[in-house]
Amino acid sequence: MTSAEIAVDIEGVIKRYGSFTALHGVSLGICENEFFTLLGPSGCGKTTLLRCIAGFEEVSGGTIRLKGEDITGLPPHKRPVNTVFQQYALFPHMTVAENVMFGMLRSGWSKSDAAQRANQVLEMVQLGGYAARKPAQLSGGQQQRVALARALAPRPAVLLLDEPLSALDLKLRQAVRVELKSLQRETGIAFIFVTHDQEEALTMSDRIAVMSDGEVQQIGSPPEIYESPVNRFVADFIGETNLLDVDVHAVSDGMATLSLPGGHGFSCPAAAVRGAGKGHLSVRPERIALCPAGSGDLDATVTGRVYLGTDIQLHVRLTDDEAMTVRLQNSETTIVPEEGAAVGLKLEVGAARLLAD
Amino acid sequence: MAAGATTSGGTVSNIYKGNSAKLMLPAWAMVGFFLLAPVMMMVVYSFLTKEFRGGVIWDFTLAAYDQFFFDRGLFGDEPPSIEWTYIGIFWRSIWQAGVATIACLLIGFPTAWFIATRRPSTRSAWLFMITIPYWVNLLIRTVSMKFLIRDTGPLNEFLLWTGTVSEPLGLINTNFAVQLGLFYSYLPFMVLPIYAAVERYDFSLSEAAADLYSSIWTTLWLVILPVVKPGIVAGCILVFVPSLGAFLAPDLLGGAKTFMIGSLIEEQFKGSAGNWPFGAAASTILLSIVMAVLLIYARNQNKGSER
Numbered sequence: 110m111t112s113a114e115i116a117v118d119i120e121g122v123i124k125r126y127g128s129f130t131a132l133h134g135v136s137l138g139i140c141e142n143e144f145f146t147l148l149g150p151s152g153c154g155k156t157t158l159l160r161c162i163a164g165f166e167e168v169s170g171g172t173i174r175l176k177g178e179d180i181t182g183l184p185p186h187k188r189p190v191n192t193v194f195q196q197y198a199l200f201p202h203m204t205v206a207e208n209v210m211f212g213m214l215r216s217g218w219s220k221s222d223a224a225q226r227a228n229q230v231l232e233m234v235q236l237g238g239y240a241a242r243k244p245a246q247l248s249g250g251q252q253q254r255v256a257l258a259r260a261l262a263p264r265p266a267v268l269l270l271d272e273p274l275s276a277l278d279l280k281l282r283q284a285v286r287v288e289l290k291s292l293q294r295e296t297g298i299a300f301i302f303v304t305h306d307q308e309e310a311l312t313m314s315d316r317i318a319v320m321s322d323g324e325v326q327q328i329g330s331p332p333e334i335y336e337s338p339v340n341r342f343v344a345d346f347i348g349e350t351n352l353l354d355v356d357v358h359a360v361s362d363g364m365a366t367l368s369l370p371g372g373h374g375f376s377c378p379a380a381a382v383r384g385a386g387k388g389h390l391s392v393r394p395e396r397i398a399l400c401p402a403g404s405g406d407l408d409a410t411v412t413g414r415v416y417l418g419t420d421i422q423l424h425v426r427l428t429d430d431e432a433m434t435v436r437l438q439n440s441e442t443t444i445v446p447e448e449g450a451a452v453g454l455k456l457e458v459g460a461a462r463l464l465a466d
Numbered sequence: 467m468a469a470g471a472t473t474s475g476g477t478v479s480n481i482y483k484g485n486s487a488k489l490m491l492p493a494w495a496m497v498g499f500f501l502l503a504p505v506m507m508m509v510v511y512s513f514l515t516k517e518f519r520g521g522v523i524w525d526f527t528l529a530a531y532d533q534f535f536f537d538r539g540l541f542g543d544e545p546p547s548i549e550w551t552y553i554g555i556f557w558r559s560i561w562q563a564g565v566a567t568i569a570c571l572l573i574g575f576p577t578a579w580f581i582a583t584r585r586p587s588t589r590s591a592w593l594f595m596i597t598i599p600y601w602v603n604l605l606i607r608t609v610s611m612k613f614l615i616r617d618t619g620p621l622n623e624f625l626l627w628t629g630t631v632s633e634p635l636g637l638i639n640t641n642f643a644v645q646l647g648l649f650y651s652y653l654p655f656m657v658l659p660i661y662a663a664v665e666r667y668d669f670s671l672s673e674a675a676a677d678l679y680s681s682i683w684t685t686l687w688l689v690i691l692p693v694v695k696p697g698i699v700a701g702c703i704l705v706f707v708p709s710l711g712a713f714l715a716p717d718l719l720g721g722a723k724t725f726m727i728g729s730l731i732e733e734q735f736k737g738s739a740g741n742w743p744f745g746a747a748a749s750t751i752l753l754s755i756v757m758a759v760l761l762i763y764a765r766n767q768n769k770g771s772e773r
Contacts, residue, residue, distance in 0.1 A: 163673075163677060164677075165673055165676075165677075184676070185673070185676040185677050186676045186677070186678075186679045186680055186681055187679075191677055191678065192674070192677045194670050194673070194674060196668075196670060198668065198670040198671050198674035200671060200674070200675075200689055200693075201671075201693060202692040202693055202695075211675070211678050211680070211688075212677075212678030215678055215679035215680045216678075216679040259678070260677075260678075263678070263679070
């Protein structure tokens, strides 16, 4: 990756509020034309980082470069980045068209160019006929599109999105996800998207940075993050997972040999080099197959069944009393064991992973 | 079901439907006794003939209005000419009240902004401090202001003592003194409505404006002021209207040169020298001006929101 391809380069950014440190030296590179997501639970620093890029927060240390140019000290109105706010922050006294033209007129566009561009962007977000309305006359979904159009109109170098879908209902949210992704392809600029919703992150992103406690835990594509989590936090936060206490015998060449609860030997990829001892094995519930008791890697008793529509969730208890969940696809051929039945569990070798902790 | 129920006005209106006339009664009584009756009385009195020791004789006449607008009298033998004395007093009052309103706005807006942007726990303390002086009677406060700014008062003594000025500033009995008095009397009426508007202001709008290449001053002009405008307008009305009819500040701080409507009207009802119909006529004219201004404003507002 050459530096010309990097849209935003974040280097060791620290943010302190009094004695509280919100960001502990975060470093990231966001590429041109990339849908990049900052994912993490509330309070992890993802929004703070976004606000540092926008310029609403002054960093306590580190540098932020936009296309190679240092913008760390610039106020927000001098940064060629635009933000889509969580609650949209549309100007209530202006029409949709005036809202969309606001940024362009402030940055030196002529009135006719701005009007033309506003029409174009409003068409792009399918709000062509709404230019003369006031924000209060629009539905939540429409307001969200106006916010998007307003931020895209001045052709920013990077678009920042602060949980823009959180105020929409589920059905709308799913539709907008697809639209956002295609809009990003269409405009060809980098989107930096903040969310706490892992499903949103997995479906839209080219790359995801998982954050917690003001630090980046892992950066990678959605499959990498989901299938090869580097630590317990990432494995636990992204999707459902089973964390098993295991005895590690050795780790070499990225493969670990270990014994599972119940004593069966097992070998699988390891997230980091480490020595022998206790460890955590992450296994996704949908990557476990059922087999007759005694013939699998683990022996368990079924303690409950939950019908989820597309899937059936099976709660099981291992011989050492550890609880696990298994997901079975709901199809005609699936045989769902009764509560109390003894079953064997077969782990897919590639899908289990020894975590670094 | 009654016909009215089909227009979906919400359930609340339906629950109390049968009782609405009875429930309105106290409100109508209040409006009738305390608003309509006195105003009607004022208008009627302005068309009556004056009694010499105060009061009125029930004879219809336009004499009061004639005295207000015309010098030699509209109904005399000679051609009438405009009487400028009272129109001048009105004009001066509007000017004084306008200056006081603008001064209140210039000081009140930053004050309200400051209070509304403090932490919620300290806001009420600030508001409390703004209102404390207003627990004291307006007369006492205006007299205090007079003592403060007169030639031998503490302000001038201090300035003389420090050598900033070589002789007293001569503030008392000037237009400025009246404006200062009005400003001081009505400042909270500007601060409180603006505070209420700024407190509701969504500061992410300012961030959005900054994000869209707008400097602090452009944001103030294009986003903040338009959004909190209802509070500003309410504050201006609440300061301008009582300033226009004020008589304490012009009387105590202004002296004879700065006679205002309030004092003119007060004089007509005080003692035996008064002229009740003339005072009522001046009040009616004042009320008409204020109503006209408010109506024009309200109509413009409606046009704006219909867009």
